[in-house]
Amino acid sequence: MVGRRRHGGRGSGRGQEQVHRGAPRRALTQPAIFSSKKSCECLAQRRRVTFEQACRGTPAGRPVRVYADGIFDLFHSGHARALMQAKNLFPNCYLIVGVCSDELTHKYKGFTVMTEEERYDALTHCRYVDEVVRDAPWTITRDFLEKHQIDFVTHDDIPYSSAGSEDVYKHIKEAGMFIPTQRTEGISTSDIITRIVRDYDVYARRNLQRGYTAKELNVSYIYEKKYRLQNQVDRMKEKVKTVEERSKDFVNRVEEKSHDLILKWEEKSREFIGNFLQLFGPDGAWRQMFQEQSGRMLQALSPYQSPSTSPSVSPTRGRSPSRSPSPPSHWVSSSPKGGIFSSMSEGDNDDNDK
Numbered sequence: 001m002v003g004r005r006r007h008g009g010r011g012s013g014r015g016q017e018q019v020h021r022g023a024p025r026r027a028l029t030q031p032a033i034f035s036s037k038k039s040c041e042c043l044a045q046r047r048r049v050t051f052e053q054a055c056r057g058t059p060a061g062r063p064v065r066v067y068a069d070g071i072f073d074l075f076h077s078g079h080a081r082a083l084m085q086a087k088n089l090f091p092n093c094y095l096i097v098g099v100c101s102d103e104l105t106h107k108y109k110g111f112t113v114m115t116e117e118e119r120y121d122a123l124t125h126c127r128y129v130d131e132v133v134r135d136a137p138w139t140i141t142r143d144f145l146e147k148h149q150i151d152f153v154t155h156d157d158i159p160y161s162s163a164g165s166e167d168v169y170k171h172i173k174e175a176g177m178f179i180p181t182q183r184t185e186g187i188s189t190s191d192i193i194t195r196i197v198r199d200y201d202v203y204a205r206r207n208l209q210r211g212y213t214a215k216e217l218n219v220s221y222i223y224e225k226k227y228r229l230q231n232q233v234d235r236m237k238e239k240v241k242t243v244e245e246r247s248k249d250f251v252n253r254v255e256e257k258s259h260d261l262i263l264k265w266e267e268k269s270r271e272f273i274g275n276f277l278q279l280f281g282p283d284g285a286w287r288q289m290f291q292e293q294s295g296r297m298l299q300a301l302s303p304y305q306s307p308s309t310s311p312s313v314s315p316t317r318g319r320s321p322s323r324s325p326s327p328p329s330h331w332v333s334s335s336p337k338g339g340i341f342s343s344m345s346e347g348d349n350d351d352n353d354k
Helices: 013-022 051-055 077-087 102-108 116-124 142-147 170-174 189-198 200-209 221-280 285-301 339-352
Strands: 064-070 093-099 131-133 152-156 178-181
Touching (some): 064 077, 077 178, 189 200
Parallel strands (some): 064 152
């Protein structure tokens, strides 16, 4: 087997490892190296081993060959977990998986979803499988055990009644070659098919929408029209739901913007009121400016004050103290007689009296 040490060949280990290291990388569509179809060639003479010896990793020179069989339709995690248990039974284990053909399966169990080629291929891609036996027998015979040098057979412990027998593994159990595995609850091929049958209308409508014909789905003309109408109704519901969600989103955005506008308006209003009070309030700048302007106007409109005279200095020099001083020539008399000229003439007369 390429990339794996040939069990029983002592001198071929290093060469095989070198081939594995230098081998080109395989494409993703090809099976992995550990799922080669070639069987393990045991060159050493085969001897029956006990369960205790197998657990200790003996016999030396070859692995313990474990066989697991089944239909493996719709390969799922329950199948993989059972094969994982079989692979981990012993430290040095070589797992052989037998897959029954479509002919045997349809005869003894029923119709399968996957074809035998699809089921074979699914097993080759499982990491726990070392070898796949195609067209495996429904009941394990002694000749089959000898041909594939099988040490132990593994399956779940539930009696498997088929082909006129209460348990097809009864003779294996009596020979001490049977090792049970635990089933994974909640997952099986029957469970998956039950889910599909339960939601048949949903899957039929989905496949019609994806381009499958009614003939391929084995659907009548009436049901085809019914499913297509339901698909149209679902699309309309989805559109209405989308419009509703968009409308809700639009309303939420409008509310958020309205809230922001209100907050900005309140902020601007407070700023406007504050500026107004600074200008026109009791202690505002406008009142101070008005008071200053009023003071300047009153000062401009008020008459000039008379000049102050000192008591020690006489307003007229060289004039006798007995005579009262005469008003200056530029003063205007308020008496109705004479007016300005009369005042001036009186002053002149006084000067002439000197």
